[in-house]
Amino acid sequence: MEDREKLPGTGRIEAFSDGVIAIIITIMILELKVPAESIARGSFAGVVRELGPNLFAYALSFVIVAIMLLNHHSIMRAAGHATNGLYWWNANLLFWMSLIPLATAGFGQAPGQPLAVALYGAVMFVCGISFTLLRRCASRLSPADRDLAGFNRRNDAKNALFAALYGLSVPLAYVSVVISIAIFVVVAMAYFLPSRLPDER
Amino acid sequence: MEDREKLPGTGRIEAFSDGVIAIIITIMILELKVPAESIARGSFAGVVRELGPNLFAYALSFVIVAIMLLNHHSIMRAAGHATNGLYWWNANLLFWMSLIPLATAGFGQAPGQPLAVALYGAVMFVCGISFTLLRRCASRLSPADRDLAGFNRRNDAKNALFAALYGLSVPLAYVSVVISIAIFVVVAMAYFLPSRLPDER
Amino acid sequence: MEDREKLPGTGRIEAFSDGVIAIIITIMILELKVPAESIARGSFAGVVRELGPNLFAYALSFVIVAIMLLNHHSIMRAAGHATNGLYWWNANLLFWMSLIPLATAGFGQAPGQPLAVALYGAVMFVCGISFTLLRRCASRLSPADRDLAGFNRRNDAKNALFAALYGLSVPLAYVSVVISIAIFVVVAMAYFLPSRLPDER
Amino acid sequence: MEDREKLPGTGRIEAFSDGVIAIIITIMILELKVPAESIARGSFAGVVRELGPNLFAYALSFVIVAIMLLNHHSIMRAAGHATNGLYWWNANLLFWMSLIPLATAGFGQAPGQPLAVALYGAVMFVCGISFTLLRRCASRLSPADRDLAGFNRRNDAKNALFAALYGLSVPLAYVSVVISIAIFVVVAMAYFLPSRLPDER
Numbered sequence: 001m002e003d004r005e006k007l008p009g010t011g012r013i014e015a016f017s018d019g020v021i022a023i024i025i026t027i028m029i030l031e032l033k034v035p036a037e038s039i040a041r042g043s044f045a046g047v048v049r050e051l052g053p054n055l056f057a058y059a060l061s062f063v064i065v066a067i068m069l070l071n072h073h074s075i076m077r078a079a080g081h082a083t084n085g086l087y088w089w090n091a092n093l094l095f096w097m098s099l100i101p102l103a104t105a106g107f108g109q110a111p112g113q114p115l116a117v118a119l120y121g122a123v124m125f126v127c128g129i130s131f132t133l134l135r136r137c138a139s140r141l142s143p144a145d146r147d148l149a150g151f152n153r154r155n156d157a158k159n160a161l162f163a164a165l166y167g168l169s170v171p172l173a174y175v176s177v178v179i180s181i182a183i184f185v186v187v188a189m190a191y192f193l194p195s196r197l198p199d200e201r
Numbered sequence: 202m203e204d205r206e207k208l209p210g211t212g213r214i215e216a217f218s219d220g221v222i223a224i225i226i227t228i229m230i231l232e233l234k235v236p237a238e239s240i241a242r243g244s245f246a247g248v249v250r251e252l253g254p255n256l257f258a259y260a261l262s263f264v265i266v267a268i269m270l271l272n273h274h275s276i277m278r279a280a281g282h283a284t285n286g287l288y289w290w291n292a293n294l295l296f297w298m299s300l301i302p303l304a305t306a307g308f309g310q311a312p313g314q315p316l317a318v319a320l321y322g323a324v325m326f327v328c329g330i331s332f333t334l335l336r337r338c339a340s341r342l343s344p345a346d347r348d349l350a351g352f353n354r355r356n357d358a359k360n361a362l363f364a365a366l367y368g369l370s371v372p373l374a375y376v377s378v379v380i381s382i383a384i385f386v387v388v389a390m391a392y393f394l395p396s397r398l399p400d401e402r
Numbered sequence: 403m404e405d406r407e408k409l410p411g412t413g414r415i416e417a418f419s420d421g422v423i424a425i426i427i428t429i430m431i432l433e434l435k436v437p438a439e440s441i442a443r444g445s446f447a448g449v450v451r452e453l454g455p456n457l458f459a460y461a462l463s464f465v466i467v468a469i470m471l472l473n474h475h476s477i478m479r480a481a482g483h484a485t486n487g488l489y490w491w492n493a494n495l496l497f498w499m500s501l502i503p504l505a506t507a508g509f510g511q512a513p514g515q516p517l518a519v520a521l522y523g524a525v526m527f528v529c530g531i532s533f534t535l536l537r538r539c540a541s542r543l544s545p546a547d548r549d550l551a552g553f554n555r556r557n558d559a560k561n562a563l564f565a566a567l568y569g570l571s572v573p574l575a576y577v578s579v580v581i582s583i584a585i586f587v588v589v590a591m592a593y594f595l596p597s598r599l600p601d602e603r
Numbered sequence: 604m605e606d607r608e609k610l611p612g613t614g615r616i617e618a619f620s621d622g623v624i625a626i627i628i629t630i631m632i633l634e635l636k637v638p639a640e641s642i643a644r645g646s647f648a649g650v651v652r653e654l655g656p657n658l659f660a661y662a663l664s665f666v667i668v669a670i671m672l673l674n675h676h677s678i679m680r681a682a683g684h685a686t687n688g689l690y691w692w693n694a695n696l697l698f699w700m701s702l703i704p705l706a707t708a709g710f711g712q713a714p715g716q717p718l719a720v721a722l723y724g725a726v727m728f729v730c731g732i733s734f735t736l737l738r739r740c741a742s743r744l745s746p747a748d749r750d751l752a753g754f755n756r757r758n759d760a761k762n763a764l765f766a767a768l769y770g771l772s773v774p775l776a777y778v779s780v781v782i783s784i785a786i787f788v789v790v791a792m793a794y795f796l797p798s799r800l801p802d803e804r
Contacts, residue, residue, distance in 0.1 A: 012617060012676055014213060019625030022220030027632055029228055029299050034306045042316045059296065066292040070285070073213055084673070091669040095662070098632050105637045115645045215414060223421030230429055230500050235507045243517045260497070267493040271486070274414055416615060424622030431630055431701050436708045444718045461698070468694040472687070475615055 010076045013090055017076075020094045021069050027101035028058050031108065057108030057120075060184055061100055064124065067191045068097065071131060071159075079138035089137045093130040099123050114173040117180045121169030124184070128163030132156065162187045211277045214291055218277075221295045222270050228302035229259050232309065258309030258321075261385055262301055265325065268392045269298065272332060272360075280339035290338045294331040300324050315374040318381045322370030325385070329364030333357065363388045412478045415492055419478075422496045423471050429503035430460050433510065459510030459522075462586055463502055466526065469593045470499065473533060473561075481540035491539045495532040501525050516575040519582045523571030526586070530565030534558065564589045613679045616693055620679075623697045624672050630704035631661050634711065660711030660723075663787055664703055667727065670794045671700065674734060674762075682741035692740045696733040702726050717776040720783045724772030727787070731766030735759065765790045 032054050038046030072093075079086055103123040110116040135156060165187055169180040233255055239247030273294075280287055304324040311317040336357060366388055370381040434456055440448030474495075481488055505525040512518040537558060567589055571582040635657055641649030675696075682689055706726040713719040738759060768790055772783040 012621060015216065015618065016621050016625060016672065018213060018217050018220055019621055020628060022217060022224055023625055023629040023632075025221060025295075025299065026224040026228065027629065029224075029302060030231070030633070032300075032303050034232075034303060034310065036307075036310055039307050039311050039314055039317050039320075042314055044316060047316070047320070062292075062296050062299070066289075069217065070288060087673055088669075091665075094628075095665050098628065098665070099635075101632060102635050102637060106639075106642050109637065109639055110642050113642055113645055115647060115650070116642050119642075119650070216417065219414060219418050219421055223418060223425055226422060226496075226500065227425040227429065230425075230503060231432070233501075233504050235504060235511065237508075237511055240508050240512050240515055240518050240521075243515055245517060248517070248521070263493075263497050263500075267490075270418065271489055417618065420615060420619050420622055424619060424626055427623060427697075427701065428626040428630065431626075431704060432633070434702075434705050436634075436705060436712065438709075438712055441709050441713050441716055441719050441722075444716055446718060449718070449722070464694075464698050464701070468691075471619065472690060 010079055010082045010086070013082055013087060014073075014076050017072055017090060017094060018069075020098065021065060021072070024065055024097060024100055025062065028061055028104050031101065031105040032058060053111045054105075054108035057104050057111065060188060061104040063188045064184075065097070065100065067188065068127065068131070070191075071135075071155075074155075075131075075135050075138045078135075079141045081141065083141065085137050086134075086141065089130075089134040093127065093134050096123065096126045096130050100127070111181070112177055114177055117173035117177045118170045121166050121173060121180055121184070125163060125166035125170065128159060128166050132159055132163065135159070162190070211280055211283045211287070214283055214288060215274075215277050218273055218291060218295060219270075221299065222266060222273070225266055225298060225301055226263065229262055229305050232302065232306040233259060254312045255306075255309035258305050258312065261389060262305040264389045265385075266298070266301065268389065269328065269332070271392075272336075272356075275356075276332075276336050276339045279336075280342045282342065284342065286338050287335075287342065290331075290335040294328065294335050297324065297327045297331050301328070312382070313378055315378055318374035318378045319371045322367050322374060322381055322385070326364060326367035326371065329360060329367050333360055333364065336360070363391070412481055412484045412488070415484055415489060416475075416478050419474055419492060419496060420471075422500065423467060423474070426467055426499060426502055427464065430463055430506050433503065433507040434460060455513045456507075456510035459506050459513065462590060463506040465590045466586075467499070467502065469590065470529065470533070472593075473537075473557075476557075477533075477537050477540045480537075481543045483543065485543065487539050488536075488543065491532075491536040495529065495536050498525065498528045498532050502529070513583070514579055516579055519575035519579045520572045523568050523575060523582055523586070527565060527568035527572065530561060530568050534561055534565065537561070564592070613682055613685045613689070616685055616690060617676075617679050620675055620693060620697060621672075623701065624668060624675070627668055627700060627703055628665065631664055631707050634704065634708040635661060656714045657708075657711035660707050660714065663791060664707040666791045667787075668700070668703065670791065671730065671734070674738075674758075677758075678734075678738050678741045681738075682744045684744065686744065688740050689737075689744065692733075692737040696730065696737050699726065699729045699733050703730070714784070715780055717780055720776035720780045721773045724769050724776060724783055724787070728766060728769035728773065731762060731769050735762055735766065738762070765793070 032051065035047045035050035038050055100123055103120045106116045107120040165183050169183045172183070173180040233252065236248045236251035239251055301324055304321045307317045308321040366384050370384045373384070374381040434453065437449050437452035440452055502525055505522045508518045509522040567585050571585045574585070575582040635654065638650045638653035641653055703726060706723045709719045710723040768786050772786045775786070776783040
């Protein structure tokens with residue numbers, strides 16, 4: 001017990017990650033500017049027109065970040081304890097995730113512009129890769145649990161597919177932004193398909 | 202003990218929610234701009250005039266968010282452990298709550314404009330509905346405790362009433378913004394009526 | 403043990419307070435604008451002139467908020483467990499503390515303007531009163547510990563004195579802002595005089 | 604057990620520090636403005652030109668802050684319990700760290716301007732000194748553990764070297780900003796050389 005207490009837990013990595021992720025959401029909200037003029041004119045249509053695309057981009061990113069947070073929880077539980085390696089793969093992930101607000105704001109301001117959509121897809125793609133790298137590091141820390149290993153393998157396959165789709169969304173934005181946006185929405189939706197953790201059976 | 206430790210607790214959901222809720226308050230503070238010109242002129246009346254409506258809107262939202270946080274605590278304690286369902290009903294609530302700063306800023310900038318008041322009421326209404334959905338999910342996770350069940354039923358009724366009042370405030374803002382604002386204040390005040398948790402008797 | 407676990411601890415109140423207090427510091431940092439022009443000209447004197455008063459106001463508020471956080475820790479430890487009353491006295495305190503960034507920004511922008519200094523003093527005064535009210539509520543929750551009771555009494559006296567000084571700083575700002583600013587500095591410094599918690603002997 | 608529970612742990616100091624550190628990262632992200640015009644024109648080169656220096660400064664500071672956070676973890680684990688002294692040395696560190704976003708924004712906006720680079724180096728230098736002071740205070744609180752003492756000694760030497768390099772970067776910026784920037788990058792990279800905590804062998 002004494003020894004385990006001295007072993008660095010994942011507590012502060014999780015707390016720090018939660019902090020950064022909560023902050024990512026904050027910054028996305030800050031990008032939603034009050035449509036002051038439309039409100040002053042009492043124009044509901046104006047509010048929708050001004051706020052609509054930004055609100056759609058925010059809602060999409062909110063769902064994606066919430067999925068990432070859920071994955072983050074399951075990765076940290078799998079890891080069980082902290083090492084320098086885990087810390088830095090996690091920091092790498094948080095760095096790329098911290099660019100999501102920027103990508104979201106760009107996307108919300110110009111949803112029809114291929115460059116804005118491609119940048120959004122690119123950030124999500126790099127986040128997907130970073131998740132895979134973090135998950136691998138975490139799996140190495142807890143190889144004993146067989147159920148979890150199987151779960152991680154299935155999850156790895158799923159994440160690799162989704163990361164590949166995000167990667168595809170970058171060039172496809174220059175074919176049609178609609179295809180790329182459809183990819184974002186479908187990937188986000190796909191996470192709601194049941195995929196329970198072994199200990200939640 | 203081992204098993205319970207592996208069971209996902211509500212800890213990180215709570216920590217994340219606290220983070221987002223703290224952030225909601227931050228963003229509301231950020232909307233309170235320093236009335237630099239009135240201060241430079243040394244005009245207290247100017248400070249009050251510039252800051253007054255925004256400060257009122259902030260104080261109202263602060264109380265409402267504090268009530269929501271208190272409810273959130275009691276819901277999470279009732280749930281006891283986390284599931285994917287609880288996570289997503291909670292994420293749904295946080296999404297709508299994250300629009301409170303926007304609604305507050307709109308309301309504070311144009312407290313006499315029906316559209317601003319109606320949007321404020323609409324956001325609170327959707328938050329109320331989201332709370333009911335989260336509470337239902339949490340209750341299902343802990344059906345055994347009879348005292349808590351009774352408490353939850355009473356709370357459900359109260360929340361349904363308050364959500365309905367928020368819903369009414371949306372059309373009523375077009376009759377008179379004063380009625381809607383009165384509803385916001387009365388609902389906030391009503392929460393201070395005693396309604397203790399069973400374990401606080 | 404089971405029962406104590408069900409008793410609502412002060413954990414989430416503390417976590418939420420820490421969140422809000424950390425955020426107060428954030429917003430104060432956000433008010434420190436990069437003196438872009440002076441940097442572009444390479445003028446160190448310009449950087450000091452532009453940033454100086456704001457940095458002084460920020461440093462002062464940072465120390466005051468850090469003192470408040472330390473007091474908050476000791477109050478929560480004294481309380482031991484949470485009640486609705488404690489929650490709301492704490493929310494009341496956080497509301498007034500959340501106005502510190504606004505008061506700090508006003509003070510930093512116009513340190514020679516009596517109104518700015520008086521508003522700063524007024525916010526600190528109300529925070530002092532709110533602390534006394536929270537401390538009283540917390541003391542009632544743990545009347546058994548005699549050492550702590552003595553400590554709290556001494557602390558109450560000290561806090562009452564400091565709150566009174568903050569109160570005085572409001573009218574005195576109209577005599578001379580220097581007197582009020584001296585009060586702010588002296589009160590902040592006074593907290594560094596030794597006053598250990600009984601369990602830190 | 605009872606007694607230890609009453610002894611103030613480092614929990615809230617850590618939680619508060621994590622909050623402030625997470626916030627430092629937030630503010631740095633907020634300084635990354637969406638290059639709206641370049642996106643609207645669909646110019647990738649424009650996005651890179653506008654965002655490039657700021658993104659480089661942000662990435663550098665992100666790595667430095669992540670290293671600081673890791674050091675902070677190990678210092679707090681070494682301290683084991685909280686005292687007023689530890690609290691204030693920690694507050695002193697957080698104050699100087701809270702100026703990192705400002706220094707980063709100045710650096711990102713004018714990476715070729717000696718003053719901007721020197722101010723960045725100066726803030727890092729003072730942070731390095733503050734870390735040494737905090738580490739000394741923490742070491743005094745846990746003199747018994749011999750492994751940790753040796754580890755701390757080695758770390759002290761390393762930190763003193765790095766702080767000295769940051770100190771040198773200030774005057775060197777006026778010789779050539781490239782030298783100072785190289786120092787920043789080298790110091791950040793040097794932390795990735797293996798230096799495990801004794802309990803991670």
